[in-house]
Amino acid sequence: MRTFIDDLRKVQVVYTRIGFFAVALLTALSLTAPAQTPTPPAPSPQTGSSSPQAAATTTPTTAQDESGSSPASEPGLEPNVALHAAIVKDPLLNQGAFSIQTVGGDIKEDQLKPLLVGKTLYLRAGYLDNNLEFDEHGRLLGHSPQGSYTLSQIQINKxxxxxxxxxxxxxRYGLHFLGAAPFEDPTTATDRVKITPKKKAVRISFDREQVEIPKKKKQKGKDKHKRSDQDQAKTDASSPASPVDSAAAPPNASSSVPDTIPQQNLADGHSSSDKKVTTTASPAHASQLLLTALDKIFSIGIDERMIAAMPDFWxxxxxxxxxKVDFKPADPGVFHLNAVDQKAKLISALDPPSNEFAQASGVAGMALYHTVIGSDGKVEEVVAGRPIGFGLDESAEQTIRKATFQPAMKDGKPVPVALDVVVSFRIYSKRTSQPGRPETTDPTRPGPYTVRVPAAAPSSPTAQ
Known part of the structure; x- marks a missing residue:
């Protein structure tokens, strides 16, 4: 019996020594093993790494500069977290063709100047007044007549x-078409003519959404931290998307924002009954709203949105x-001029009026328009062929549509035909002494214009 107990004690001592040795070995291994940082996941093929947010999430945490140390970051933050914070702090905002890097979410004057000064922009709505005021959503305050886009170029100076x-x-500049050779692009054969009188300027202003940061109230008592946590939870629940989400969106993703933004539908702002503009707690939201207003009013060049808003004539x-083709009527039943037995003929006067801008700038000459004359002799379609610009083409279209033609004949029957019409515009002498017509407005066209036509014999247009 005593021998069995002695053997049991020996076994216990052996296992105890093995345990101590295992603990010592594990401790040594943990002290000598190099520190490892988990590798961030690879970017998804669907999202890529083109956006700032993706760049922030895919930046390796073990990145080092040339000195071998980690990049500068805020205390207690991993490098990728610090980069994420920098993007939130200074988001890149985009709206249509306008893009700007903000400072703390706010746009600075020095950043706007390179974006606008010296640039030629088009007023999308063709406002003709030289003093225009818009609210923070790009809605016109007051009224202004609207004219042709060829009278709506604005070069920003200040x-x-x-x-x-x-x-x-x-x-303000007028767009004058010079006429192009058959092998040239007719849209590029143009000239810009300044039509703003001397010592005068076009002034355009936009209201800005006001940034109001809520003030924190001082709290007393033991529940100070508890209330702060509750307030933060409410703020997180009601706050909009981070500016990073806007920065990470494609440059033209915001072009789907409606032209008119109801105040009650603002994601971050709210209307105030005692203020004319909306307010927000986010500088980035106010800056994005300003870019949206600029994109609504201005076009950098003649873009697709601007063309889509034009009448079919343009x-x-x-x-x-x-x-790079000539205009052809969509209706296959319209005959070509060479396919009829008798051509269509103009049987009424055709004298489109000029306007004050063309007269003051000396813009005159001939312009060609493609028309479709119906079997009843009425004009069914008018399209610019070789326009002249300066708002004269709109006047020509209206006049041509009111004209009467003798229809073309085919096999003894009147048929619709495609017909080119050439119209001449001239400079009137002694305009101020000539009787004029009152200013007229046609809501279906890009008018109105101040029309002054002298008591002179109408010019003789030719039909081809």
Whole structure:
């Protein structure tokens, strides 16, 4: 019996020594093993790494600079977290063709100047007044007549940005088509003519959404931290998407924002009954709203949105120019001029009026328009062929549509036919002494214009 107990004690001592040795071995291994940082997951093929947010999440945490140390970051933050915080702090905002890097979510005047000064922009709505005021959503305050886009080029010369307004000052230019050779692009054969009178300027202003940061109330007592946590939870639940989400979106993703933004539908702002503009707690939201207003009012060049908003008279012209083909009627039943027995003939006067801008700038000459004359002799379609610009083409279209033609004949029957009409515009002498017509407005066209036509014999247009 005693021998069995002695053997049991020996076995216990052996196992105890093995345990101590295992603990010592594991401790040594943990002290000598190199520290490892988990590798971030690879970017998804669907999202890629082109956006700032993706760049933040895919930046390796073990990145080092040339000195071998980790990049500078905020205390207690991993490098990728610090980069994420930097993107949130200074988001890149985009709206249509306008893109700007903000500082703390806010747009600075020095950043707006390179974006606007010296640039030629088009007023999308063709406002003709030289003093225009818009609210923070890009809605016109007051009224202004609207004219042809060929009278709506604005060159920005000065930019002034304050807390409450963006003020722009510049000159208005008219677009004059010079006529292009058959192998040239007719849209590029143009000239810009300044039509702003001397010592005067075009002034355009935008209201800015006001940034109001809520003030934190001081709390007393033991529940101070508890209330702060509750307030933070409420703020997180009601706050909009981070500016990073806007920065990570594609440049043109925000182009789907409606032209008119109801105040009650703002994601981050709210309307105030005692204020004219909306307020927000986010500088980035106010900056994005300003870019949205700029994109709503201005076009950098003649973009697709601008062409889509034009009447068919201009839309079909740009489509034909883009495809490098002559305009052809969509209706296959319209005959070509060479396929009829008797051509269509003009049987009424055709004298489209000029306008004050063309007269003051000396713009005159001939322009060609494609028309479709129906079997009843009425004009069914008018499309610019070789326009002249300066708002004269709109006057020509209206006049041609009111004209009467003798229909073309085929096998003894009247048939619809495609007909080119050439119209001449001239400079009137002694305009101020001539009787004029009152200013007229046609809501279906890009008018109105101040029309002054002298008591003179009408010019003789030719039909081809």
């Amino acid at each position: 930019v002034k940005l304050s807390k409450h307004k963006l003020e722009l000052e510049g000159d 839309k079909l012209y740009y489509q034909a120019a883009a495809n």
